[in-house]
Amino acid sequence: MTTWPAAHFAQHPGYAPIRPVLERFASLPDWQAWQALGSPASNRLGLPLQFVDPDSLTQYYEAEIHALGRIATRHNWHDCFNAAVWHTFPQAKVALNALHHRHTADGARGPVRDAATLFDECGLIVACSDTALADALIGHDWATLFQTHHDAWGKRIEALCFGHANYEYLLDPFRGLTGKCWLVPVADTHFSRPLVERIATLDAHIAFEIDADRLQRPKQLPPLPFLGIPGWWPVQDDAFYADASYFRPKRMTA
Template identity: 35%
Template sequence: MAADLSPRTLAAIHWQMPWLADWRHHGEPIAQRVLAGLPQPAALNEMVRTQWPDSALAPVHFVPQADLPAGMAYEEFIFNSRHCPTREGLHDFFNGLVWLSFPLTKSRLNQLHMEQIARTGIAPQRGPARDALTVFDENAAVLSAPDVLWTALVAKDWLRVFGDLRPLWQQSTLVLFGHALLEKLVYPRKPITAHVWRSQIAIESIAGLDAWLAGDLSADKFAAKPFAHLPVLGVPGWWPGNETAQFYQDPAVFRAPSLSGKQVKST
């Protein structure tokens, strides 16, 4: 649902929603600058200069999409120039916010993409490793949770995840990462589902999570596709409708495990 940052779109971004709590600090002022007429790359770069007064320390600077040379891969351009091509609209707006909050992790993802490109070259199809990297970049969430809750989530044992184990969500922290996921949640729908990566540390700050996550990501882990699936609006306290058991009795959203028997490891 690509959309420019028009007044109507801005009105649709409800910064008070739980899933945007980690993004409001950067996102709201940048959105207001765009509304005032500043091009989106320039508005993002204002925050870059605030966060990294020494421009040499900034992970990237944002440039118009037209700056991406014809025939050059997006990830290759970022790696070589530290310039991130940016379109006007929600998708790249949230991508910019993720760069601002998770600079180490985004840089690590870029590095992993480049390792795969060096190995296999640029092809019409990304291949399994780069596909998994892209899934994480676009649609990941990171969850710190007790073992029993994580195990039930991996098993898609929804009655336990959101029923018997519901109190354990108070001991858990979920942070959304994927910029496409954040974009979709501007217009919340019940089927929106995150690919969840398990945090092995208690999430106490975004900076701390960024440092840990950048060190945890590896090609081998991505090859194993260690994601659990989580319909985001099912998270207790995140959506009024999920206060009743009936909300979860929707097999089109809270799906049964696949018959493949694939196991997801605790990453």
């Protein structure tokens, strides 16, 4: 897809978190266009974040953000959605950058950074006020999560895309798309608040958890076949949900 699909962004519920940012453009923005929006936040050294030409970097991506506040931004969909997430979830993105900095001192890449990268690329923030629904997600009880409790979505549970790779895949979605979830317990009243307020609350919560080193390994992020979320795929009938190659049961461990 090379054109700017404004209608698609407006119609698909997966784009809800970043839609207000995307609506400010009429075509695929380059780094100068992102920079013109202003800084989404400051890094942990207090430097305002800025979007820059990737060819101007003197350090690798995460180090440049931490040391200089400079986010390399290519003129493509992947980096477009990454920039949009920086504007939408700035506290969590800054916290992830600080995590990478903390865990690169020894030069080794371990499970903490692997988990951070998974969440950054394909993460979903799942706010849930019903423990039964959270248990269904963790236990891969997809029939309960998506069909039996179809009406609970938006009232007791919701999924917000955080990972910029998810947004890129949603340009041309296909069965098999699966995200990694960060479950956040909330009260029922959470879902009656405006989306911008819900995002700000979840952004602050995720940043706090990352700063507290609660993200330790990829297995903390359960998978979610997110095209099963009501409204995220055109035809969600019994045959769709019966596809066990997509809605996979949980593996039994010895």
